[in-house]
Amino acid sequence: MKFSANLGFLWADRPLPDAIRAAHAAGFDAVECHWPYAVPADAVKAALDETGLPLLGLNTVRGNPGENGLSALPGRAADARAAVDQAIAYADATGCGAIHVMAGFAEGPEAHAAFLDTLRHARAQAPDTITLLIEPLNRHDAPGYFLKTTDQAAAILSELDLPGIKLMFDCYHVGRTEGDITTRLKALLPIVGHVQFASLPDRGAPDHGEVHYPYVFDAIAAMGWDRPLGAEYKPGGPTEDTLGWLRR
Structure with a gap:
């Protein structure tokens, strides 16, 4: 298996270029992030070039406090488009593969209409080199978020019927809301653009909790998935102290 370090959580106490270097030193195959916009794109690109790690993804901005995204907010079309354009420009400058x-x-x-x-x-x-991702968030961590389930996301993707828009399948969010993670992933695999994971229910490292991740990782490999899986978990301390699962 290959793994990507989500630097929104891992090494979050370091400047983003240094976090990229730390992920490389730890043995990750790629990196991804949340909102890198305060860091000049050329500094991020330099760290990526130095380490040889690809940047797999970043998020559009959350907007005002409490909004957690703009794309489905009625009456905010101009702001939502500006957020998308900002993300495309940053992704293009850093060689990032997905938004x-x-x-x-x-x-x-x-x-629903605003989101579409x-x-x-x-x-x-967006250029064809950038995949767009939509991600359901679980009702416990993000009550009231527009995109709630993988079924809703799949219906939206079917309605859009556009190339290069995919589902972000986060095992943590799916596990908290729907369960049956590997069965759901296998059924949705044709529309999945990226896979993330964290322990349930505390969103920690994948070495404890309700889900046995060695089984999940083996199941994903058996599905033929060969792209890096995103480690998007909260380390709760020094990231290096939580990487036993990666070394194993």
Whole structure:
């Protein structure tokens, strides 16, 4: 298996270029992040070039406090498009392969229409080298988030019927909301663009909790998935102290 370090959580106490270097030293095959925009893109690109690690993904901005994304918010189309354009520019400058288009807290037909409109804009603006990702968030951590389940996400992708827009399958979020992680992933695999993981229910390292990740990783490998899996967990201390699972 190959693994990607999500630097939104891992080595979050370091400047992003130094976190990239730390991930490389620890043996990760790639990196990803949340909101890198305060760091000049050329500094991130230099660290990526130095280490040889690809940047797999980043998120569109959350917006104002409490919004957690803009793309599904009725009446915020201009802001949502600006967030998408910002993400595309940063991804293009760093060679990043994917953008998670964050939906935000909203519900109802107007939110659904706003989300589709934003995604159509994003696909029209982004080069073919950038995959767009949508991700359901679990109801415990993000109550009221627009995108709630993998079924909802799959229906949206079917309605859009556009190339290069995929599902971000986060084993943590799916496990908290739907369960049956490996069965769900196998059924959805044709529309999955990236896979992430963390322990349940505390979102820690994948070496404890309700899910036995050695089994999950073996099952994913048996599905033929050969791209890096995203370690998006909260270390709760020095990241190096939580990497026993990676060494094993």
